[in-house]
Amino acid sequence: xxxxVSLLLIALIVGLVAVASNPxxxxxxxxxxxxxxxxxxxxxxxxxxxxSLVLFLIYLGxxxxxxxxxxxxxxxxxxxxxxxxxxxxxxxxxxxxxxxxMKFFCGGWYExxxxxxxxxxxxxMLRGDISGVAMMYSLGGSMLVICAWVLLLTLFVVLELTxxxxxxxxxxx
Amino acid sequence: MTPVHFSFCSAFIxxxxxxxxxxxxxxxxxxxxxGMMLSLFIALALWTLQFEMTGFSAAPMLLLAFSxxxxxxxxxxxxxxxxxxxxxxxQNLNLLQC
Numbered sequence: 001x002x003x004x005v006s007l008l009l010i011a012l013i014v015g016l017v018a019v020a021s022n023p024x025x026x027x028x029x030x031x032x033x034x035x036x037x038x039x040x041x042x043x044x045x046x047x048x049x050x051x052s053l054v055l056f057l058i059y060l061g062x063x064x065x066x067x068x069x070x071x072x073x074x075x076x077x078x079x080x081x082x083x084x085x086x087x088x089x090x091x092x093x094x095x096x097x098x099x100x101x102m103k104f105f106c107g108g109w110y111e112x113x114x115x116x117x118x119x120x121x122x123x124x125m126l127r128g129d130i131s132g133v134a135m136m137y138s139l140g141g142s143m144l145v146i147c148a149w150v151l152l153l154t155l156f157v158v159l160e161l162t163x164x165x166x167x168x169x170x171x172x173x
Numbered sequence: 174m175t176p177v178h179f180s181f182c183s184a185f186i187x188x189x190x191x192x193x194x195x196x197x198x199x200x201x202x203x204x205x206x207x208g209m210m211l212s213l214f215i216a217l218a219l220w221t222l223q224f225e226m227t228g229f230s231a232a233p234m235l236l237l238a239f240s241x242x243x244x245x246x247x248x249x250x251x252x253x254x255x256x257x258x259x260x261x262x263x264q265n266l267n268l269l270q271c
Contacts, residue, residue: 005176005177006176009176009177009180010180012180012181012184012215013180013183013184013187016183016184016187016188016191016208016212017187019187019188019191019201019204019205019208020187020188020190020191020205020208021191022191022194022195022196022197022198022201022205023201024198024201025198025200025201025204028200028201028204028205029204032204032207032208032211035184035208035211036211039211039214039215042177042215042219043215043218043219043222046219046222046223047222048218048219048221048222048230050230051218051221051222051230051233051234052218054233054234054237055211055214055215055218055237058237058241059211059214059237062241063207063240063241063244064207066244066245066248067200067203067204067207067244067248070200070248070251070252071200073200073251073252073255073260073261074198074199074200074201074260074261086196090194094187094190098183098187101179101183102179102183105174105179106174106176106179107174107175107176107179108176109175109176110175113175113177114175114177114223115222115223115224115225116222117221117222117223117225117227118225128221128222128225128227128230129218129221129222129227129230130230131227132221132226132227132228132229132230132231133230133231133234135227135228135230135231136231136234136235139228140231143231143235147235147238147239150238150239150242151238151241151242153242154241154242154245154246157246157249158245158246158248158249161246161249161250161252161253162249162252162253162256
């Protein structure tokens with residue numbers, strides 16, 4: 001079982017190297033999709049099924065879809081993939097860097113390094129992470145109101161940023 | 174460091190280096206920022222799960238909400254750049270260059 005989680009963690013690092021080496025944004029979005037998918041797998045293997053579902057739905061299905069649509073703004077005739085010379089240099093440097101850091105900092109799996117939530121609570125109907133998120137509606141209600149207010153504010157920020165006719169930002173005309 | 178701890182720390186540092194050494198497109202810098210947010214979500218969720226602090230699982234949800242705000246602001250800037258300069262290449266943002 002640790003082999004599966006180790007594979008997911010390696011896939012997370014590989015996905016982020018694929019994003020950080022800055023290829024054309026089509027391929028970087030693909031790397032981020034893979035990284036988010038295996039990140040969900042890591043969360044599931046620790047017992048956080050609701051948080052993993054939230055990551056899939058909101059992050060992958062909401063934000064990354066919008067990024068994928070916006071990749072049309074970065075269209076170029078010859079998009080650089082990870083095999084092109086300039087991007088491959090960055091990929092190699094990042095892999096070597098991660099390998100060096102792994103040599104110095106990464107330990108092994110030991111007893112107690114992998115705790116799964118709700119380990120001895122099989123007879124509980126409510127799982128740990130989902131009831132914790134439900135606390136956001138009861139005791140954390142003020143934070144929920146602040147969050148909703150910030151989201152509404154962001155809507156107006158986006159409206160003002162993309163307003164044209166020399167009233168928005170970054171307009172030289 | 175456990176392997177899980179090392180992997181999301183290195184994922185954050187990789188995203189930060191991709192943002193620092195960005196090359197041509199503004200959108201690839203925004204995608205590196207999203208990668209950093211992904212590693213932070215995984216970190217906070219794993220903090221909740223490994224320490225069995227169930228009340229803390231509101232923290233990754235709130236992080237996701239605020240990162241959605243930040244991503245939308247970044248994409249609005251991208252759209253404004255593409256409307257003004259025709260492309261999102263960073264070498265075109267040189268109006269203040271002497």
